[in-house]
Amino acid sequence: MTSSLPLTGIDTHAHIFDPCAPMTPGRRYAPRYTASVEAWLGHMERAGLSHGVLVQPSFYGTDNRLVAEALAAHPGRLRGIAVLDRLVPESTLAEMDAQGFVGARLNLVGRELEEYADRDWQRFFQRLAEIGWQVEIQRAFEDFARILPAIARAGCPVMIDHFGLPQGGIDPANPAHKAVLEVLRATPNAWVKLSAPYRSGQDAAQAATSLAHLRAAMGGMDRLVWGSDWPHTQHEKDTSYARQAARLAQLLPDPADRHRVLVENPAALFRFT
DSSP states (O other): OOOOOOOOOOOEEEBBBBBOHHHHHHHOOSSSSSSHHHHHHHHHHHHHHHHEEEEEEEGGGOOOOOHHHHHHTTTTEEEEEEOOOOTTOOOHHHHHHTEEEEEEEOOOTTSSSOOOOOOHHHHHHEEEEEEETTEEEEEOOGGGHHHHHHHTSSSEEEEEEEGGGTTTTTOOOOOHHHHHHHHHHTTTTTEEEOOOOOGOOOOOHHHHHHHHHHHHHTTSSTTEEEOEEETTTTTTTTTTTHHHHHHHHHHHOSSSHHHIIIIIHHHHHHOOO
16 A cells, blocks of 8 residues: 655654544543544644654554544555554454554553563564564663563564653663663664653753664664654643654754654655555
């Protein structure tokens, strides 16, 4: 499935939602406003970006219908990251793959970590790897030293959301942070999303320092992508799409680096090419 639009840039992390849609019990957050795909596309176009990836919000659980509807309305232009039960039927995976979903999300914030090396989890990750999907994880930075090797072992790409949520930025003098950088160095199918620095309290200088450490650990820019995190839930008053786009230009002043992060890297990983 391809798009007729020239690929000028990919926003790899945004959410859409309708507060009237049914939400999962026990959710940590529930929006009171609508975030439409049309509004997001408008922000992308004003920023000079052509394609995007919608990530299923945790408050909808495994009901991925809103994302699926957006993918159907904009075939080839959008991809989706779903939230799934690990026992999802093969037929459902195949259907979602045809719809334009390319990965599954584990939002582990506030959750007790499980043993991801266990058989059931490993089989789930292997099934994703077999169809070319990735796993996206949101969790505090220091915990990735524990969970990343077990998940990456299954063979699927593993995307770390939001810089890995390193509070105040990545600090190699922190033993827990140093351990994660060492794991990243040893895990060739690990990726990092340069998104939402505000979720870990990073200012521009701290984000730049975090990027430098990630770049050194990962051997360059080839496994880095960018996402706006629109509509910036619970941070709507702190930032905007335009500010995040401007922050990226500040973070990556080299046009070649920006092209790699906005076009080359995500086009292959999210199957736009």
